[in-house]
Amino acid sequence: MWSKTDHPQGAARGGGVDILMYHSISGGGGATNIAVEVFAAQMEVLAASDVPVISLDDLVAARSGGPPVPSRSVIITFDDAFDDFARSAFPVLERLGLSATVFVPTGRVGASETWAGASDPPRRLMDWRTIRDLAGHGICFGAHTVTHPDLMALPLADQKRELVQSKATLEDHLGRAVDHFAPPYGRASAETRRAIAAHFKSSCGTRLDRAGAESDLMDLPRLEMFYYQSPARFAAYLRGRGQGYLRWRQTLRGLRSAMVKPWAQGQGSLTARPQSGAPEA
Ligand SMILES: [Zn+2]
Structure with a gap:
């Protein structure tokens, strides 16, 4: 933990947080798989940097009058x-x-x-025992x-059922909020x-950006780590020199969504969306 006095000038309530987004850590192809060696290299770069890793609880607490988060921090999701999360x-x-x-x-x-x-082939999910562990x-x-x-x-009533049931099931299995x-x-x-x-208390989206003090806690942007498979690029980003690359990726994403609009055609089109694109699942 840090204290207010560790970051007297730079601390901002809920300020600059890079929320890293991963899916599968495996050797499979496709943009939602990152090889374990690449993941390990990314985490080693992060651990060797002076950017602390905090939690979503820390971010939420900072927004509601708790200790401020450091001026620069990372959350891993x-x-x-x-x-393969458990294994790799x-x-x-x-x-x-x-x-x-x-x-x-x-x-x-x-x-x-x-x-x-x-x-294809489909990836397996962890079981409840592993999740509890x-x-x-x-x-x-x-x-x-x-x-x-x-x-x-989905109609709003079905959306709410998805929200409420997933929360209740997890809470039953974990015995915590x-x-x-x-x-x-x-x-x-x-x-x-x-x-x-x-x-x-928070919801993480797939919009590509760094979360700031003004970010909506119900629409937190994240950093797609598929774009940072080069450890050197990730290290430069953490040192604050990688913003140009982030802006470039954001521009490409914006152009692509304007052209493709993969979500506008309903559920059936999801499987057919361009594989060259960014993972957004
Ligand atoms: Zn998903």
């Missing part, structure tokens, strides 16, 4: 709770003394991904709905975000 990612995190949040689609725990955009080792678990739908394709959420594909309208806010 994983979507989908694939079982957790040992690296544990060795380096880093923690992370994993967003779980509760209806697929112990089974394989079946949702739009799934890998990891929670006992300091990993934070958040909800990622029950069935991993595109929430925007579950305060953080991530909508599948980063898809959540203002109305959906209001529903999320009724049950959770």
Whole structure:
């Protein structure tokens, strides 16, 4: 932990936080897989930097009058709770003394991904015993709905059921409050975000940016780590010299979404979205 006096000038309530987004740590192809050697190199760069790793709880607490977060910090997140998290990612995190949040689609725990955009062959998710074990080792678990739908394709009542049931199931299994959420594909309208806010303290999206003091806690941007597979590039970013690359990636994403609009055509189009694009699941 840090104290206010550690960061007397730079501290801002909820200020510059890079929320790293990972999916699978495996050798599989596709933009939602990052090889374990690459992940380990990224985490080693992070651990060797002077940028502290905090939690979503720290960020939320800072926004509600708690201790401010450092002027520059990182939060590590994983979507989908694939079982390679336990096998490949957790040992690296544990060795380096880093923690992370994993967003779980509760209806697929112990089974394989079946949702739009799934890998071929489908990747397995952790089982409940593994999830409980990891929670006992300091990993934070958040909800990622029950069935991993595109929430925007569902009526609001069904969206709310996905939110409430995933939170309740996780809380039953973990015996603790579950305060953080991530909508599948980063898809959540203002109305959906209001529903999320009724049950959770934060929600992580897929918009590519650094979270700042003004960021909406119900629409937190993240940093897609597929773009930072070069440890040197990630190190430069952490040193504050990588902003140009981030802006360039944001521009490419903006152009692509303007041209492709993959979400506008309903659920069926999700599997057909361009594989060259950024992972947004
Ligand atoms: Zn997902």
